[in-house]
Amino acid sequence: MMFTQALKHLVLILGGIVVLAPFAVMLSYSLKSPGEIERGTGGFFGAQAPMVDAMCFARNQPDRAALEAARADPPGQSDDVILDRLEAERRDACSMRPAVFNYTKAFTEAPLLRYLLNGLIVTLSIFVIQVVVALPAAYALAKLRFWGRDAAFALVLFCLLIPVNAVALPLYLGLAKLGLTNSYAALVIPWTISAFGIFLMRQFFMSVPDDLVDAARMDGMGEFAIVWRVMLPTAIPALVAFAIFSVTAHWNDYFWPRIVITGDRDLFTPPLGLREFQAGADGSLYGPMMATATIIVIPLIAAFLLAQRRFIEGIALSGMK
Amino acid sequence: MATVSLKGIQKSYKDTEILRGIDLDIGAGEFVSLVGPSGCGKSTLLRIIAGLEAPTVGDVRIGGASVSGTRAADRNLSMVFQSYALYPHLTVAENIAVPLRMRRLNRWQRLPLIGGLLGGDASIAADVRRAAEMLEITPLLDRRPGQLSGGQRQRVALGRALVRDPAAFLLDEPLSNLDAKLRAHTRTEITELHRKLGATFIYVTHDQVEAMTMSDRIAVMMGGRILQCDTPARIYADPCDLRVAEFIGSPRINVIPAEADGAGRIAIPGCALPLRHRGRAALRLALRPETLFLTDRAPKLRGEVAHVENMGHEFVVQVAVAGLPSRLVLRTAMPATIGQTVSIGFDPALALVFDAEGRRCRDVTVCEGAAA
Numbered sequence: 001m002m003f004t005q006a007l008k009h010l011v012l013i014l015g016g017i018v019v020l021a022p023f024a025v026m027l028s029y030s031l032k033s034p035g036e037i038e039r040g041t042g043g044f045f046g047a048q049a050p051m052v053d054a055m056c057f058a059r060n061q062p063d064r065a066a067l068e069a070a071r072a073d074p075p076g077q078s079d080d081v082i083l084d085r086l087e088a089e090r091r092d093a094c095s096m097r098p099a100v101f102n103y104t105k106a107f108t109e110a111p112l113l114r115y116l117l118n119g120l121i122v123t124l125s126i127f128v129i130q131v132v133v134a135l136p137a138a139y140a141l142a143k144l145r146f147w148g149r150d151a152a153f154a155l156v157l158f159c160l161l162i163p164v165n166a167v168a169l170p171l172y173l174g175l176a177k178l179g180l181t182n183s184y185a186a187l188v189i190p191w192t193i194s195a196f197g198i199f200l201m202r203q204f205f206m207s208v209p210d211d212l213v214d215a216a217r218m219d220g221m222g223e224f225a226i227v228w229r230v231m232l233p234t235a236i237p238a239l240v241a242f243a244i245f246s247v248t249a250h251w252n253d254y255f256w257p258r259i260v261i262t263g264d265r266d267l268f269t270p271p272l273g274l275r276e277f278q279a280g281a282d283g284s285l286y287g288p289m290m291a292t293a294t295i296i297v298i299p300l301i302a303a304f305l306l307a308q309r310r311f312i313e314g315i316a317l318s319g320m321k
Numbered sequence: 322m323a324t325v326s327l328k329g330i331q332k333s334y335k336d337t338e339i340l341r342g343i344d345l346d347i348g349a350g351e352f353v354s355l356v357g358p359s360g361c362g363k364s365t366l367l368r369i370i371a372g373l374e375a376p377t378v379g380d381v382r383i384g385g386a387s388v389s390g391t392r393a394a395d396r397n398l399s400m401v402f403q404s405y406a407l408y409p410h411l412t413v414a415e416n417i418a419v420p421l422r423m424r425r426l427n428r429w430q431r432l433p434l435i436g437g438l439l440g441g442d443a444s445i446a447a448d449v450r451r452a453a454e455m456l457e458i459t460p461l462l463d464r465r466p467g468q469l470s471g472g473q474r475q476r477v478a479l480g481r482a483l484v485r486d487p488a489a490f491l492l493d494e495p496l497s498n499l500d501a502k503l504r505a506h507t508r509t510e511i512t513e514l515h516r517k518l519g520a521t522f523i524y525v526t527h528d529q530v531e532a533m534t535m536s537d538r539i540a541v542m543m544g545g546r547i548l549q550c551d552t553p554a555r556i557y558a559d560p561c562d563l564r565v566a567e568f569i570g571s572p573r574i575n576v577i578p579a580e581a582d583g584a585g586r587i588a589i590p591g592c593a594l595p596l597r598h599r600g601r602a603a604l605r606l607a608l609r610p611e612t613l614f615l616t617d618r619a620p621k622l623r624g625e626v627a628h629v630e631n632m633g634h635e636f637v638v639q640v641a642v643a644g645l646p647s648r649l650v651l652r653t654a655m656p657a658t659i660g661q662t663v664s665i666g667f668d669p670a671l672a673l674v675f676d677a678e679g680r681r682c683r684d685v686t687v688c689e690g691a692a693a
Contacts, residue, residue: 209404209406211402211403211404211405211406212406212408214368214371214373214393214400214402214406215400215402215406215407215408215481216408216419217372217373217392217393217394218371218373218393218394218398218399218400218420219394219419219420219423219481220394220395220420220423220424221394221423222394225423230408233408233409233410233411234408234409234410236410
């Protein structure tokens with residue numbers, strides 16, 4: 001008994017380590033200086049010794065006005081002294097802790113806030129439209145009797161089997177023909193009808209007693225009123241579970257935005273933003289890149305922690321009736 | 322309050338016939354029970370009246386007007402479900418208010434948040450309070466259904482039904498989820514509620530005790546038909562079908578095979594009776610347990626006591642009689658011991674005679690002094 005318990009925990013802990021290790025590396029890199037990352041020193045947090053931002057240092061060459069001002073205060077110094085002093089000032093102004101460097105870089109090098117906003121707009125639009133479509137569809141499949149219902153549900157199941165990548169090209173061609181590439185529409189429209197959402201909500205609605213629907217009809221509700229006033233509130237746990245699946249998938253999606261957003265950086269979603277730090281002329285900037293990655297995953301982790309209890313309820317589908 | 326009448330209602334799913342032609346007229350303010358074993362179609366019939374199912378053939382009239390094609394919401398009926406079917410996300414007060422909100426408020430007033438600003442809630446709140454007071458659930462108004470006991474939920478379901486003034490109340494086995502004590506109590510309460518409201522009640526149950534104690538009239542249903550619809554007293558004392566006689570009454574009625582000879586003289590195994598039939602026939606005699614008594618004077622049947630139940634105020638005795646397919650059950654004030662041989666008598670005039678198909682034979686006559 002004790003042994004099997006210990007074994008279970010051991011397996012779970014090993015699994016946890018495998019899943020969490022890349023996260024730990026990401027977090028650690030986002031705090032360290034480039035040198036520490038390259039040499040693999042500094043432990044988890046790095047030494048946090050002040051470092052000089054080379055680009056900042058190079059960008060802020062003193063102009064003539066600054067030189068004149070330095071020459072006048074105090075007057076009568078040799079040019080070498082003045083230049084040395086200005087350089088030291090410049091070095092001071094451009095030196096900072098690696099963690100600060102990485103995270104400020106993440107926001108200044110690329111319009112990360114814009115990308116986060118794009119991510120928010122896209123994932124929320126997708127989720128809201130998915131719910132607007134999936135709830136009535138799932139209600140009809142679970143609670144209404146009509147000709148062809150089972151066939152319709154079989155089609156939904158079939159749609160679950162179609163891999164996204166298989167239909168990416170036709171989808172792209174369709175959107176391109178409509179002139180919709182490089183727009184929010186291109187990011188949102190292909191995902192608005194979620195077979196998985198319909199399936200999940202249908203399974204949940206099957207467990208809602210028929211009497212509840214009939215009671216709502218007797219109380220004077222129409223079918224759409226039943227969907228939004230009775231089914232939606234009872235389905236909150238399942239909806240939260242679906243929200244987590246949907247939002248995570250589309251917040252993290254790199255494949256589809258990479259295809260339909262070709263030029264306009266204003267439409268980049270957070271994962272596309274990560275590319276900004278990919279190997280340029282002066283090599284990859286791992287620190288700011290990992291800082292960006294950390295910032296991108298924080299909203300998801302926060303959302304999961306907030307919804308955790310409901311999420312598990314939704315998956316267990318208990319506590320009903 | 323309105324009349325409800327059913328004309329030739331039939332319902333079938335694919336090849337299965339559920340209802341085979343139901344005709345029933347329910348008067349305004351009447352309490353009618355639909356009673357029968359499970360699968361007899363009584364719940365389907367109620368759902369057809371409610372508009373939750375459409376009949377295959379037939380017409381439903383409420384207050385004299387046909388409602389075929391009218392959806393459930395527009396029939397102005399209230400229904401109480403077996404599972405109560407309260408909205409789990411709403412408080413008791415909100416649950417009771419739903420039928421009023423759907424009818425009295427317009428689309429904009431029903432919207433969350435904005436709706437509250439538009440007003441129109443005052444009359445609803447007053448009506449909810451009135452219904453809650455009638456059912457004594459005022460202290461529960463702020464709770465959610467999940468925090469209530471079965472009996473309390475049942476009251477809330479009743480409250481939701483009676484908060485408005487419907488043409489009729491439909492109740493689908495509302496007591497079957499309650500424990501025995503609460504069931505007896507609620508039975509009285511629903512009957513009193515019916516008297517107070519004076520509304521039309523249609524009550525579905527499989528429990529003949531509920532039907533007997535609450536109704537003005539009982540419709541006994543079996544196999545998709547109404548076998549008999551009459552007052553509880555007539556249903557009990559004068560059933561027109563053996564199945565009705567067997568279904569109503571507890572303990573169950575005793576059925577003894579009987580035969581009429583060429584002259585119409587009726588006899589049960591081992592004893593001729595002073596009853597006359599119109600001719601030769603295989604018959605069945607049904608005798609309520611209270612019509613049988615233990616006697617030594619001119620007994621009609623003899624048997625051995627097989628089982629005794631002490632009810633406190635009386636004994637229910639099961640007697641195994643040789644030649645009879647089932648034990649006879651009788652009520653007696655005297656204790657009997659198991660294994661004891663007893664003699665049983667009854668008044669032949671109280672025997673209900675049925676033919677081989679179970680139909681009541683009403684042309685049986687009692688001839689005085691002709692006992693063998």
